[in-house]
Amino acid sequence: MTANGRPRAPLMTNTQADRVKEVARLAGRPSRLRRREFLAEGPQAVREALRLHLTRVDAGAGGVVVDFFATDEALARHDDIAELLVHPTAPRLRMVTPEVLAAMSSTVTPQGFIAVCRFVDTPLDEILASGPRLVAVLVEVRDPGNAGTIIRAADAAGADAVILTGGSVDLYNPKTVRSTVGSVFHLGVVTGADVQDLPARLRAAGLTILAADGHGSSSLDDLQEASESRRFAGSQGDGDSRPPSSGGDDPQPPTPQPTTPWPTGEPSRSVAAASSAADDVRLEDPAAWLFGNEAQGLADTVTAAADARVAVPIYGSAESLNVGTAATVCLYASARAQRAR
Amino acid sequence: MTANGRPRAPLMTNTQADRVKEVARLAGRPSRLRRREFLAEGPQAVREALRLHLTRVDAGAGGVVVDFFATDEALARHDDIAELLVHPTAPRLRMVTPEVLAAMSSTVTPQGFIAVCRFVDTPLDEILASGPRLVAVLVEVRDPGNAGTIIRAADAAGADAVILTGGSVDLYNPKTVRSTVGSVFHLGVVTGADVQDLPARLRAAGLTILAADGHGSSSLDDLQEASESRRFAGSQGDGDSRPPSSGGDDPQPPTPQPTTPWPTGEPSRSVAAASSAADDVRLEDPAAWLFGNEAQGLADTVTAAADARVAVPIYGSAESLNVGTAATVCLYASARAQRAR
Numbered sequence: 001m002t003a004n005g006r007p008r009a010p011l012m013t014n015t016q017a018d019r020v021k022e023v024a025r026l027a028g029r030p031s032r033l034r035r036r037e038f039l040a041e042g043p044q045a046v047r048e049a050l051r052l053h054l055t056r057v058d059a060g061a062g063g064v065v066v067d068f069f070a071t072d073e074a075l076a077r078h079d080d081i082a083e084l085l086v087h088p089t090a091p092r093l094r095m096v097t098p099e100v101l102a103a104m105s106s107t108v109t110p111q112g113f114i115a116v117c118r119f120v121d122t123p124l125d126e127i128l129a130s131g132p133r134l135v136a137v138l139v140e141v142r143d144p145g146n147a148g149t150i151i152r153a154a155d156a157a158g159a160d161a162v163i164l165t166g167g168s169v170d171l172y173n174p175k176t177v178r179s180t181v182g183s184v185f186h187l188g189v190v191t192g193a194d195v196q197d198l199p200a201r202l203r204a205a206g207l208t209i210l211a212a213d214g215h216g217s218s219s220l221d222d223l224q225e226a227s228e229s230r231r232f233a234g235s236q237g238d239g240d241s242r243p244p245s246s247g248g249d250d251p252q253p254p255t256p257q258p259t260t261p262w263p264t265g266e267p268s269r270s271v272a273a274a275s276s277a278a279d280d281v282r283l284e285d286p287a288a289w290l291f292g293n294e295a296q297g298l299a300d301t302v303t304a305a306a307d308a309r310v311a312v313p314i315y316g317s318a319e320s321l322n323v324g325t326a327a328t329v330c331l332y333a334s335a336r337a338q339r340a341r
Numbered sequence: 342m343t344a345n346g347r348p349r350a351p352l353m354t355n356t357q358a359d360r361v362k363e364v365a366r367l368a369g370r371p372s373r374l375r376r377r378e379f380l381a382e383g384p385q386a387v388r389e390a391l392r393l394h395l396t397r398v399d400a401g402a403g404g405v406v407v408d409f410f411a412t413d414e415a416l417a418r419h420d421d422i423a424e425l426l427v428h429p430t431a432p433r434l435r436m437v438t439p440e441v442l443a444a445m446s447s448t449v450t451p452q453g454f455i456a457v458c459r460f461v462d463t464p465l466d467e468i469l470a471s472g473p474r475l476v477a478v479l480v481e482v483r484d485p486g487n488a489g490t491i492i493r494a495a496d497a498a499g500a501d502a503v504i505l506t507g508g509s510v511d512l513y514n515p516k517t518v519r520s521t522v523g524s525v526f527h528l529g530v531v532t533g534a535d536v537q538d539l540p541a542r543l544r545a546a547g548l549t550i551l552a553a554d555g556h557g558s559s560s561l562d563d564l565q566e567a568s569e570s571r572r573f574a575g576s577q578g579d580g581d582s583r584p585p586s587s588g589g590d591d592p593q594p595p596t597p598q599p600t601t602p603w604p605t606g607e608p609s610r611s612v613a614a615a616s617s618a619a620d621d622v623r624l625e626d627p628a629a630w631l632f633g634n635e636a637q638g639l640a641d642t643v644t645a646a647a648d649a650r651v652a653v654p655i656y657g658s659a660e661s662l663n664v665g666t667a668a669t670v671c672l673y674a675s676a677r678a679q680r681a682r
Contacts, residue, residue, distance in 0.1 A: 044660065149665075152659055152666075153659075154657075155657045155658055156659035156661070157656055158656025182659075183657075186659065312673075315497065316498060318497035318524050319385065319523065322493065325490060325669040328669055328670055329670060
């Protein structure tokens with residue numbers, strides 16, 4: 001499978017070549033920071049890098065892919081990638097032997113493709129000015145797999161952006177990039193955000209700030225319940241509406257009135273907490289979710305700046321969810337509520 | 342910190358002792374299968390192993406923990422574990438040096454505790470006879486981290502059991518056990534189930550069978566929407582009820598019956614598909630979710646035996662979710678619908 005009609009460079013066979021060593025060094029942070037370049041590896045990641053590259057170049061912006069390396073075998077296996085490379089504004093394809101690819105790769109199973117990419121993060125201002133409706137904020141999330149999983153889940157949930165604070169894992173760590181499975185090229189990603197400064201700026205951009213916190217005082221379930229209640233009670237959607245089946249009484253007292261539980265059949269649920277969460281925060285509103293460090297969670301100073309501290313309910317005996325799965329549940333809950341509006 | 346009132350064995354200091362080598366060999370499958378024992382490592386896992394051990398012994402059943410190893414430093418840091426060990430039916434505590442612990446451990450950061458445990462899986466018959474309402478089935482899930490994440494998420498979502506088919510990763514692989522963060526000791530786990538035979542047996546146990554499938558014809562969103570619609574429309578719950586707010590326009594022609602779109606504002610959604618999913622399958626009913634292999638997903642022969650093939654909706658540009666996060670979203674959706682019944 002050749003990229004027809006374009007002159008092809010000779011096969012790179014020398015694993016000791018300077019360019020091979022340069023690319024390999026991008027697995028390390030100092031080299032990445034110096035060159036402002038990183039590695040995308042494997043078919044899914046390079047495909048998405050190429051697509052973003054073509055879109056940007058066609059829009060008159062700078063390209064993303066600086067250099068594109070592939071083995072013959074990998075190109076033959078992935079027609080769609082070979083086709084993208086035929087595009088006139090595609091980056092130059094450099095054919096390499098499996099040995100050269102392995103020498104450049106950060107992984108033991110490089111899967112035949114490496115794209116050297118320019119940094120793709122976006123300034124915070126730009127993201128906030130674009131009117132985002134769903135944003136994930138990683139506050140000192142340290143594990144590359146977790147960060148990548150959350151970026152992928154945010155992309156799946158239709159989030160507009162992911163913001164990494166200064167203390168978080170490096171977005172361009174090859175393990176992070178790999179775990180996003182191409183999503184790093186799909187949505188806006190901000191790096192090095194200042195966590196002190198961030199809540200005020202998110203709020204100024206019209207975002208409700210939700211801190212994901214296993215010990216939070218609001219249950220995600222209550223927020224979802226309140227949101228569905230508003231929706232199914234009709235278009236008034238004023239936060240006081242409730243499902244027709246729950247009877248007539250009103251939790252907001254004109255005079256003190258019997259409070260009605262959300263109709264969940266769960267006696268342990270605190271009606272007062274549910275009501276207050278529902279009053280403060282509407283899951284259907286534009287939101288920024290804050291997700292914290294794997295071991296310590298979110299610092300009190302951070303949760304204090306949020307509009308609500310929201311716990312994913314634990315129905316069984318697990319102590320907690322991991323940050324990647326908890327984030328997925330939170331982001332999908334927001335996405336559903338927002339889209340059902 | 343000593344386990345008061347119980348004679349303490351002398352400190353184990355010899356990294357070459359036979360028992361140390363025996364324990365270390367449990368990191369390998371042949372030794373595990375021969376002894377029907379496995380390793381629980383780190384405070385969270387050994388705590389849950391101890392709790393299950395005490396519960397079982399107190400109930401007159403066999404214990405779980407065969408041998409319990411700890412360093413002085415780890416015991417001093419975890420009072421609660423030291424307290425569990427004082428219980429008269431607790432397993433014998435063996436104090437070891439950090440070097441001995443490291444020699445026995447499967448990890449580079451063993452965190453001071455190892456419990457040698459008897460296999461804890463339960464026969465399928467026993468699980469099915471117990472009237473489970475929510476079950477996760479792992480069909481050839483191969484990555485220990487994914488399997489552990491799903492077991493932990495199933496536990497968090499209040500599932501009754503996790504079933505691993507024959508081709509799945511070994512439940513007792515130390516990486517799987519570690520990723521469950523103790524949940525392997527919380528819910529029923531079945532290993533080596535026959536995937537051919539399973540759907541009929543699950544159905545006979547009253548479970549709706551839902552195949553998680555990114556290309557599935559039912560959207561999880563539609564199932565949730567239909568379930569909420571039934572709930573909020575009141576007690577008739579007939580699957581045809583819908584929210585009062587959904588208004589008038591009708592994409593389906595006037596005769597047989599005016600189908601009303603689910604009020605999601607998503608024009609791309611197929612109303613017909615949503616209706617048929619809602620008719621066939623009720624998310625609030627007892628369910629078994631099938632989750633497939635990371636690369637291949639579920640085989641057609643498996644999805645064919647399910648009551649519905651359900652896709653977690655992708656609102657953004659991600660190609661898919663990983664199996665761990667997709668499973669978490671599915672299990673939480675079922676848990677919410679069932680509990681809100």
